[in-house]
Amino acid sequence: MHELSIAKDMTTIIGRAIGGPRPLDRVNVTIGPLSGISAESLRFCFGEVARSEGFGEPELVITLVAARLVCLDCETEYNAKDFYDGCPSCGSINRNILSGREFTVDSVEFDEGNS
Amino acid sequence: MNDPRKDNKVDIATRVMSRNDTFAARNHELLRSNGILTLNIISSPGAGKTSLLEAMAGFFGPGLAVIEGDVRTRRDAERVEKAGCKAYQIETGGSCHLDAEAVGKALEHFDLDDGELSILAIENVGNLICPSGYDLGEDMKVGLLSTPEGDDKVLKYPSLFSRIAVLVINKTDLLPMLDFDVDRAVRECRSLNPNVVVFLMSARTGEGVEEFCRFLKGQAELEE
Numbered sequence: 001m002h003e004l005s006i007a008k009d010m011t012t013i014i015g016r017a018i019g020g021p022r023p024l025d026r027v028n029v030t031i032g033p034l035s036g037i038s039a040e041s042l043r044f045c046f047g048e049v050a051r052s053e054g055f056g057e058p059e060l061v062i063t064l065v066a067a068r069l070v071c072l073d074c075e076t077e078y079n080a081k082d083f084y085d086g087c088p089s090c091g092s093i094n095r096n097i098l099s100g101r102e103f104t105v106d107s108v109e110f111d112e113g114n115s
Numbered sequence: 116m117n118d119p120r121k122d123n124k125v126d127i128a129t130r131v132m133s134r135n136d137t138f139a140a141r142n143h144e145l146l147r148s149n150g151i152l153t154l155n156i157i158s159s160p161g162a163g164k165t166s167l168l169e170a171m172a173g174f175f176g177p178g179l180a181v182i183e184g185d186v187r188t189r190r191d192a193e194r195v196e197k198a199g200c201k202a203y204q205i206e207t208g209g210s211c212h213l214d215a216e217a218v219g220k221a222l223e224h225f226d227l228d229d230g231e232l233s234i235l236a237i238e239n240v241g242n243l244i245c246p247s248g249y250d251l252g253e254d255m256k257v258g259l260l261s262t263p264e265g266d267d268k269v270l271k272y273p274s275l276f277s278r279i280a281v282l283v284i285n286k287t288d289l290l291p292m293l294d295f296d297v298d299r300a301v302r303e304c305r306s307l308n309p310n311v312v313v314f315l316m317s318a319r320t321g322e323g324v325e326e327f328c329r330f331l332k333g334q335a336e337l338e339e
Contacts, residue, residue: 034273094306106126
């Protein structure tokens, strides 16, 4: 459970990008299945940290992207959110991971009243 | 750059781990410039990280230095010091992982350029999730999986097992009493990580320790 320190890193990044704390309405983030980040824990911690640091009570909009894999036996590229199933074409679990470690703050939004 | 007073959306597009990664790159540069091979050893609590380090200290002696990460106490550092190598303990005070900034501070406690030190082993906090995303400046992550934990753990913790260069399956002396399927664990680890190097070991009996240490020695010689 390291999402508390992660949430603090996020508010630091956001504060730097928008010139200091101010109330936000939405924070958009992307999380990949190999990032080691729990979306639910992050939601809980980010709410607390954002409020206590002067960013209001923004909605945390989490885009959970799939990992992109390539089968080493038949070369099919496919997406996966977990790693139990093999290649959709041939069933093999021999594969290379092309992506899936994403964890980014994409953008923040202000509604009319806060802008 | 967006002006937040005009736009109601500000693009940021920043990796959250970027601050840690900056410190990690600094550590990596410092360690590499001194010809030191650095390991980030990650496992569950009780999988045998400290026992492995004690066994490694027997092989490498003062050529090995250890940074211990624990929530509290110097107990692990005292164990490996007794086994014959220099150790520094980071007490994380509740945090579930080490970060690169803390490791950078710990490095100040070692004579990295004494010419004797060839391997630095960083024992992370016992945890299969949180340490995986924090690079510390290591050359390789070593994942330790002990047989009583079960052979199904690899795919449950893909963030870790997809990032390790070396998988050590520890406590092989207990295999006759368990249902642990070594082939399954290795196969599933390779499914995340085709190039992973695997060692079977019992740090308690010493089985497999020398083979692992010889591998590290070879890797360290490449560093120099």
